Amino acid sequence: MxxxxxxxxxxxxxxxxxxxxxxxxxxxxxxxxxxxxxxxxxxxxxxxxxxxxxxxxxxxxxxxxxxxxxxxxxxxxxxxxxxxxxxxxxxxxxxxxxxxxxxxxxxxxxxxxxxxxxxxxxxxxxxxxxxxxxxxxxxxxxxxxxxxxxxxxxxxxxxxxxxxxxxxxxxxxxxRGVIDYKVVSTGKASHSASPEKGINAIDNLMTFYNAVRPLMAQHTKVDPVLGGLLHNVDLISGGEQINSIPAHAELMANMRTIPAYPNHVLYAELEGLIAQLNQEPGVQLTLSYSYPEEAxxxxxxxxxxxxxxxxxxxxxxxxxxxxxxxxxxxxxxxxxxxxxxxxxxxxxxxxxxxxxxxxxxxxxxxxxxxxxxxxxxxxxxxxxx
Structure with a gap:
């Protein structure tokens, strides 16, 4: 040719x-x-x-x-x-x-x-x-x-x-592999002057956020070529207006994995954390994945x-x-x-x-x-x- x-x-x-x-x-x-x-x-x-x-x-x-x-x-x-x-x-x-x-x-x-x-x-x-x-x-x-x-x-x-x-x-x-995941927090709307009548979805989402970071940081193994496990929360949204307790909030995170941590290990940890938090009164979190790939x-x-x-x-x-x-x-x-x-x-x-x-x-x-x-x-x- x-x-x-x-x-x-x-x-x-x-x-x-x-x-x-x-x-x-x-x-x-x-x-x-x-x-x-x-x-x-x-x-x-x-x-x-x-x-x-x-x-x-x-x-x-x-x-x-x-x-x-x-x-x-x-x-x-x-x-x-x-x-x-x-x-x-x-x-x-x-x-x-x-x-x-x-x-x-x-x-x-x-x-x-x-x-x-x-x-x-x-x-x-x-x-x-x-x-x-x-x-x-x-x-x-x-x-x-x-x-x-x-x-x-x-x-x-x-x-x-x-x-x-x-x-x-x-x-x-x-x-590296990849895991993109979403956590949705469902609460109950109320007037911000009466927060006790609602459930703040943002508060519950932030509880997850504050817990997942140290959980993922425990993975300290470093691949000699690829480096360590990466975990980043890249998107957060929630609420409807300034004077309402939010009934919905969500975050999305991106993980870049290494062979030392197969995806099923990380799924188990994320799902375990969600299950643990959902035992708290008023907490309703759901977890989903988007096109995960193994390292x-x-x-x-x-x-x-x-x-x-x-x-x-x-x-x-x-x-x-x-x-x-x-x-x-x-x-x-x-x-x-x-x-x-x-x-x-x-x-x-x-x-x-x-x-x-x-x-x-x-x-x-x-x-x-x-x-x-x-x-x-x-x-x-x-x-x-």
Whole structure:
């Protein structure tokens, strides 16, 4: 495939405004690219109207299977007047392509697609199969990856490469998990001149707030790569007007977890605290979670990790670092699949993900394709030694 065609594919993807929705339009475009190849098996798994996960499998089904993954959604561009480039234009200026998703992560997704198309064009006889897992909803909860995992599409992988924008000088082998939770306090309204006739929902919510902070602070283990457990209350609201005892209040908190503290341990502590406080007269607290993800453990010496480093070193001429990530990714869901496999992140991108004038250096994008083109045969070679 010519470099111009590779850039066109990325540009076309950027011009599809798949902001937390409309991933089916991206899936349609990618499926059309594989339509001329009868040896490519193209499948869809619908999450909701207009939101299709895409699965493309090529190669020899009798051998080991390597998973390649990227998400098709992007975050909103925000105030478009603050952009110097059309967020969905895919403009190329001075060796960079600008637009929402150029870094996170349509450049990585495009690089995976181009790599698979090149394998088909070249008629490479793979000793195993390669499966693209293109997901919906990564930015808002990894629910596309969860759906694909539950449907068995990640079962018995021999390895998984996620093209998130790690930078090509980094191989990510471990990542924090996340727990977003909400606590709602229900009280009883009354006139503020007669507080004894009501139940102050804010007071009861603050009792939880003051108790949960020291509870979470007891988790003092520190992961040598990821650091410690993080817990932050980021949103609080409550009350109706200044002269009324509030009947409703709520808070939302974000936790960034590490492998030493599995989510079920933290759930038990939060739920135990809620149950304890609800025994007090007038206290009515409820707890709910939003798209929690487990931390991703990993081994820096795993063969896939070391192989990705070697290939990136060769292609890019730098000393690729083996690192952890503070953010969650689709790998947390895929690792629930049947089988035991290593998941890594390595992909093109810049420090502008989710920012105004997001961009990717086109040299990085093209180098990422070279890395994947060399990584795939090298990965299968491990099984024939």
């Amino acid at each position: 010519t470099p111009e065609k590779k850039l066109t594919i990325l540009q076309d993807l950027i011009q599809i405004p798949s902001v937390n929705d409309h991933e089916a339009d991206v899936a349609d475009y990618i499926a059309d690219l594989f339509a001329p190849y009868p040896q490519a098996k193209v499948e869809r798994l619908t999450y909701a109207p207009g939101r299709d996960n895409l699965i493309v499998t090529i190669g020899n089904a009798a051998g080991p299977r390597l998973g390649l993954s990227g998400h098709m959604d992007v975050v909103a561009p925000g105030d478009t007047t603050a952009w110097h480039h059309d967020p969905f234009g895919g403009e190329i200026v001075d060796g960079r392509m600008y637009g929402r998703g150029t870094s996170d992560m349509k450049s990585g997704l495009a690089a995976l697609v181009v790599t698979m198309l090149d394998l088909l064009d070249q008629g490479v006889d793979l000793p195993g199969s390669v499966r693209l897992l293109a997901t919906v909803g990564e930015e808002t909860g990894e629910y596309g990856a969860a759906q694909l995992t539950d449907a068995g599409y990640a079962d018995h992988l021999a390895g998984l490469v996620i093209a998130e924008p790690s930078g090509l000088d980094n191989v990510v082998y471990t990542a 991703i453990p990993g081994d820096p010496n795993a063969p896939l990790v070391q192989l990705a480093k070697q290939v990136s070193d060769q292609v890019c001429g730098h000393d690729t670092q083996i690192v952890g990530s503070g953010g969650a990714n689709d790998g947390a869901e895929f690792l629930r699949a049947k089988g035991d496999f290593t998941s890594i992140e390595i992909g093109p991108g810049s420090a502008t993900s989710h920012q105004v004038d997001e961009y990717v250096d086109l040299d990085d994008y093209l180098q990422a394709i070279q890395i994947y083109q060399q990584l795939i045969p090298a990965f299968f070679a491990q099984f024939t030694k």
